[in-house]
Amino acid sequence: MTEGDRFRDKMIRIWSRARARSRWGPVWAYRALAAGVFGMVLVVGCVDEREVFLPFPLYEDPPSGAAGFLGYSDQDQKLPVCGNCHVGQQAEWEQTAHAGAWATLEESGHSQTFCEGCHTISENGNVTADMAVGWTATSDPRYQDVQCESCHGPGLEHVLNPDNNVTKPIPSILVGTELTNGCGECHQGAHHGFVDEWAQSRHGDAANRPQYREREGCRSCHGGRGALEAWGIDAEYVEKDSTEPFGIVCAVCHDPHDPANSGQLRFPVDDPDIETNLCMKCHQRRAVPDPGGSSRGPHSPQGPLLIGEGVGWQPPNFQYANTRILGTHGTEANQRLCATCHLNAYEVTDAATGDFLLSVKGHSFKPIPCVDAEGIPDATADCTLQERTFASCSTSGCHGSEDAARSAYIVATDRIADLVTELNALLEQVPASAFNSDDEVFTVAEGADFNAGLGEITSSAVHNPFLTEALLTASIQAVRDEYGLPAATNVTLLNLLDPEG
Ligand code: HEC
Ligand code: HEC
Ligand code: HEC
Ligand code: HEC
Ligand code: HEC
Ligand code: HEC
Ligand code: HEC
Ligand code: HEC
Numbered sequence: 001m002t003e004g005d006r007f008r009d010k011m012i013r014i015w016s017r018a019r020a021r022s023r024w025g026p027v028w029a030y031r032a033l034a035a036g037v038f039g040m041v042l043v044v045g046c047v048d049e050r051e052v053f054l055p056f057p058l059y060e061d062p063p064s065g066a067a068g069f070l071g072y073s074d075q076d077q078k079l080p081v082c083g084n085c086h087v088g089q090q091a092e093w094e095q096t097a098h099a100g101a102w103a104t105l106e107e108s109g110h111s112q113t114f115c116e117g118c119h120t121i122s123e124n125g126n127v128t129a130d131m132a133v134g135w136t137a138t139s140d141p142r143y144q145d146v147q148c149e150s151c152h153g154p155g156l157e158h159v160l161n162p163d164n165n166v167t168k169p170i171p172s173i174l175v176g177t178e179l180t181n182g183c184g185e186c187h188q189g190a191h192h193g194f195v196d197e198w199a200q201s202r203h204g205d206a207a208n209r210p211q212y213r214e215r216e217g218c219r220s221c222h223g224g225r226g227a228l229e230a231w232g233i234d235a236e237y238v239e240k241d242s243t244e245p246f247g248i249v250c251a252v253c254h255d256p257h258d259p260a261n262s263g264q265l266r267f268p269v270d271d272p273d274i275e276t277n278l279c280m281k282c283h284q285r286r287a288v289p290d291p292g293g294s295s296r297g298p299h300s301p302q303g304p305l306l307i308g309e310g311v312g313w314q315p316p317n318f319q320y321a322n323t324r325i326l327g328t329h330g331t332e333a334n335q336r337l338c339a340t341c342h343l344n345a346y347e348v349t350d351a352a353t354g355d356f357l358l359s360v361k362g363h364s365f366k367p368i369p370c371v372d373a374e375g376i377p378d379a380t381a382d383c384t385l386q387e388r389t390f391a392s393c394s395t396s397g398c399h400g401s402e403d404a405a406r407s408a409y410i411v412a413t414d415r416i417a418d419l420v421t422e423l424n425a426l427l428e429q430v431p432a433s434a435f436n437s438d439d440e441v442f443t444v445a446e447g448a449d450f451n452a453g454l455g456e457i458t459s460s461a462v463h464n465p466f467l468t469e470a471l472l473t474a475s476i477q478a479v480r481d482e483y484g485l486p487a488a489t490n491v492t493l494l495n496l497l498d499p500e501g
Contacts, residue, residue: 286300
């Protein structure tokens, strides 16, 4: 008796293809099965309500050499064996790009044998060691597309005995250029190195402040596990209950199943709401001074600064106290907000063949990176401002040319730097007693010092030049008035930067 037969004998002769778009959990589907439900199952979904009566075997026995991978039970319907029970994940996954990966490969006109392992269920992306399994072992069409088992690993043992906790196919979300499972095994090398770029960024760099990744009070933003927890994502993954710190891996920003947001992101990037926007969920630690006199400066103020709300210390009589000051970068004119600039879009030639062009979104998160001889961003290189690419500013349609954007950048950063120099020089003349972070009094000097810190983050001049300038000019004036200091000689306190620039 084959394994497939045993399963069928044990549990079902009739399987209901309950594929309503509902959130019915696997337990329900499995119980219905185990109870030997014959024939009719009433499925009440959130969208439709229907009765399903369709006898068919859950799966054909896998061909020899498949190593426990099951693949599709109904390829035309894009229904992997797993999707029969896990109807929630199924309803989402079937709409993702992964579910169409085989067609993409075939239709590209460049398909060759070595391409196939990443566009199918194979040893790539899961716990299987580097031996041929699934498609690469059998060329059985049931393994086409990036299916559940591409990430989860072989499902046979689990499907035979879903209650066994040991054989549940729990996926890993770790990524690394050396790792043998997770998203990274497919998303690097062949066409373009998403992983390689990500690993150079502070989200991915393993050496970057690992001490904060599990520290209480820091882990909700600095660590991958902490962020998922903070967002209420309690799905099972291999590293969930370990204590090994890890950074902001692919599956923190990307939802493995859900296509609701562009790029299969967990949260949208085009929503200006600070609690909803993916990037702003973390990039908003301290944008205004702590109440109670703390002297600590800004900490990841980029979100509030970009949308011009809840940011900076407002000096007494601040002329814009009741106005929201928004740079163009935070308005409707820039719908993808942070992602427009920080996920630099460019075209690369397929690295493996040199045969065709792919359009990618850079994952070094650098908006104005250095480039190599082919014009491809190189996050590790060091170069002058003139040598950097400002392509994300012009290809997005926002600036007429790279040079125009570069000039605007230089004008704004120079102006902000001058104001910061002036303000810091004034603050040096303020009596030290004005900077007492232990008393309950929040002084003008402490507030102005916070704003100087905001201006010292050079990118503030891009994230919101107009507001940054206004806060600095008003701070300079306030410090002078408060402490009777002389007027400036080398900066004007007029707000020169054009919000439309
Ligand atoms: C016969 C129905 C059935 C099939 C087919 C099935 N599962 Fe499951 N699966 C279950 C049940 C039941 C559980 C336990 C759920 C629980 O304890 O809440 C489960 C648990 C899981 C879990 C752990 C998550 C959790 O909530 O405990 C994962 C991951 C998983 N299945 C993945 C898969 C994958 C991948 C496939 C395809 C290879 C698959 N399943 C096929 C019924 C099934
Ligand atoms: C077996 C290889 C493989 C694994 C493992 C894999 N991917 Fe993919 N991924 C692909 C392929 C191939 C495509 C392109 C599909 C297409 O365009 O038809 C793709 C496309 C994507 C896209 C583009 C979606 C879009 O709408 O354009 C995202 C995002 C993505 N993958 C994220 C992930 C994440 C996150 C993981 C890990 C949780 C992962 N992938 C694991 C092969 C894989
Ligand atoms: C190492 C894994 C891997 C190999 C090998 C591989 N691909 Fe892909 N392919 C991916 C991933 C991951 C994506 C989605 C992300 C991206 O665009 O880089 C993808 C996307 C694509 C796309 C969609 C590109 C787009 O811009 O939407 C095409 C077409 C494609 N692959 C064709 C091929 C061809 C042809 C080969 C062989 C010459 C091949 N792939 C080999 C992993 C691979
Ligand atoms: C609400 C999210 C959030 C929390 C909580 C958080 N951080 Fe951060 N932190 C960030 C972000 C986002 C950055 C990167 C932005 C930047 O460099 O301006 C960052 C950057 C940093 C930096 C680098 C600053 C620099 O100028 O390069 C340090 C150091 C740091 N955090 C320490 C901590 C410590 C220690 C804790 C816990 C006590 C903590 N953070 C809690 C979001 C957070
Ligand atoms: C691109 C990789 C990938 C693909 C494809 C994929 N998953 Fe997952 N799956 C994951 C990861 C990573 C997690 C854990 C993190 C999460 O859910 O956000 C997960 C979690 C799960 C869970 C656990 C949910 C819980 O609440 O504990 C189930 C069940 C599951 N997947 C089933 C499926 C099924 C069924 C399919 C196919 C229809 C599928 N997955 C396709 C990567 C993937
Ligand atoms: C800090 C968040 C973040 C992390 C971490 C992250 N991504 Fe992305 N990714 C994005 C955003 C934002 C987009 C752009 C989505 C859009 O265009 O709407 C994107 C797009 C993509 C796309 C689609 C590219 C295209 O050309 O359309 C792929 C594929 C992808 N990411 C893979 C990965 C992989 C693999 C990893 C891990 C190595 C990863 N991402 C890590 C935020 C992230
Ligand atoms: C889970 C929280 C989190 C999310 C979501 C997140 N970031 Fe970050 N980001 C951080 C932290 C923490 C750091 C700084 C880490 C450090 O320096 O220790 C950082 C660093 C950065 C850096 C500095 C990169 C470098 O290598 O110099 C940029 C730029 C950035 N993030 C942009 C983004 C963008 C754009 C998004 C949305 C697509 C985003 N981040 C989403 C937490 C997050
Ligand atoms: C108009 C383009 C643009 C937009 C929109 C944008 N940034 Fe930036 N960002 C930049 C530039 C330019 C730099 C400076 C990069 C450099 O000096 O290499 C930068 C730098 C950063 C840095 C590095 C640390 C720092 O502050 O100096 C972080 C973190 C960051 N941005 C996060 C974000 C986040 C989060 C968003 C969305 C809330 C965002 N950015 C929106 C262009 C942009």
